[in-house]
Amino acid sequence: MKDLHTFAWYAARISPHLPKNVFKPVPSRLWGGLAYLLITVAGFITIGAFELSPFIYLGIAIVLGTSFAAMGFLGHEILHGTVVRTAWLRDLLGAIAFWPLTTGPKLWRKWHNLTHHVHTQHEENDPDAWPTFEKLAKSRFLRWVYKLPHSFRALASFVSLTVQFTLHSSRMFTLYIKEFNPKKRPTVWIEAILPWVTWIGLLFWFGPVKWFFAFLLPLLIANFIVMMYISTNHRLNPITEINDPLANSLTVTVPKWVDVLHFNFSYHTEHHLFPGMSSKYYPLVKEQIKRMWPERYHEMPLTQALKALWKTPRLYYNTAELIDPHRGNVYASLGHGLDPKEIKTIRKEVLPSKREIVKENSLIRDNKEGV
Ligand SMILES: [Zn+2]
Ligand SMILES: [Zn+2]
Numbered sequence: 001m002k003d004l005h006t007f008a009w010y011a012a013r014i015s016p017h018l019p020k021n022v023f024k025p026v027p028s029r030l031w032g033g034l035a036y037l038l039i040t041v042a043g044f045i046t047i048g049a050f051e052l053s054p055f056i057y058l059g060i061a062i063v064l065g066t067s068f069a070a071m072g073f074l075g076h077e078i079l080h081g082t083v084v085r086t087a088w089l090r091d092l093l094g095a096i097a098f099w100p101l102t103t104g105p106k107l108w109r110k111w112h113n114l115t116h117h118v119h120t121q122h123e124e125n126d127p128d129a130w131p132t133f134e135k136l137a138k139s140r141f142l143r144w145v146y147k148l149p150h151s152f153r154a155l156a157s158f159v160s161l162t163v164q165f166t167l168h169s170s171r172m173f174t175l176y177i178k179e180f181n182p183k184k185r186p187t188v189w190i191e192a193i194l195p196w197v198t199w200i201g202l203l204f205w206f207g208p209v210k211w212f213f214a215f216l217l218p219l220l221i222a223n224f225i226v227m228m229y230i231s232t233n234h235r236l237n238p239i240t241e242i243n244d245p246l247a248n249s250l251t252v253t254v255p256k257w258v259d260v261l262h263f264n265f266s267y268h269t270e271h272h273l274f275p276g277m278s279s280k281y282y283p284l285v286k287e288q289i290k291r292m293w294p295e296r297y298h299e300m301p302l303t304q305a306l307k308a309l310w311k312t313p314r315l316y317y318n319t320a321e322l323i324d325p326h327r328g329n330v331y332a333s334l335g336h337g338l339d340p341k342e343i344k345t346i347r348k349e350v351l352p353s354k355r356e357i358v359k360e361n362s363l364i365r366d367n368k369e370g371v
Helices: 007-017 029-049 054-079 087-097 105-116 133-138 140-145 150-162 164-179 185-206 208-234 256-261 268-273 279-292 302-311 354-370
Strands: 251-253 299-301 316-318 321-324 329-332
Touching: 007 268, 007 279, 029 054, 029 087, 029 185, 029 208, 054 087, 054 105, 054 208, 087 105, 105 164, 105 185, 133 140, 133 316, 150 164, 150 208, 150 302, 164 185, 164 208, 185 208, 208 268, 208 302, 251 268, 251 302, 268 279, 299 302
Parallel strands: 251 299
Antiparallel strands: 316 321, 321 329
16 A cells, blocks of 8 residues: 555645645635526526426526535635635625525534544544444444445435435534534524525425425535535545545546536545635646656546446445445455446455344454453
């Protein structure tokens, strides 16, 4: 296995080769946000004020969903402090951008900036990392899920991308709310509740049919778009003890116009090296990474990454391998032999029974307690 390095190690080697202005905030990103906000308001007014054919409503819902997603990408950037530096303005703009996806700025910064970025792909500490084989024995739900055939699970997990962001965000709220200083907790609650109050208010105002096209369907579309990226950011990579973005992150490629619409969200490895830099400059960082460490860098088209995700199970057998416990099929991860063009099983494992795993875990626990 290659030596792992922290993101600061890479950043220190790349920074001298970048122009000085790339570390400054870029407030002009807000023009894009304003455009999406105006489109969203225009969509609401059209649905609210006119009785139109459901097909036109459907078209508007698709435009609203893509706008919600794009505003989420901008919200991510704003809350990293790369658009404005003033804390209250950063949080206010971030809250507006994340309003459709209903995630509060303080919760997001704690979950994403302070936890996911610091502990990326750490087995225990990254709230976004996928489970390991050991966790299977402890979770009745996971054991039930992994009894289903792979194709059924793959289909279900792709369908669930339409709700995953919203569900995960609510889970993060319950996980982190206790960790906030009691004085800050009421604000975190208000940030979580206010968006829902407006969306439920819209339901009473518009009635269920118009609300479905103005909010619910766009929310599902937005979840799917943001999750297409998020699900490919790290899930094909290994679990890593040291937070090395070249080992544990994947940059996907999309057509240039999609990068423009999505604020360069596809550059995820670059983002983990420089989370405090505007994504406008990530193409320059990519150039440097490919010049210095081409053999370590992982990059592929988004469609290929999604296909690879479909074909591989989401359970880590050991840090660098994935396993389908249904049949015992083992797959490599990126940097450890996974070829996204030709995904295949590297070997079959005879897995211990549930009783054996539980027994082994309790032995480990007894040993630890005995020390
Ligand atoms: Zn990430
Ligand atoms: Zn980030």
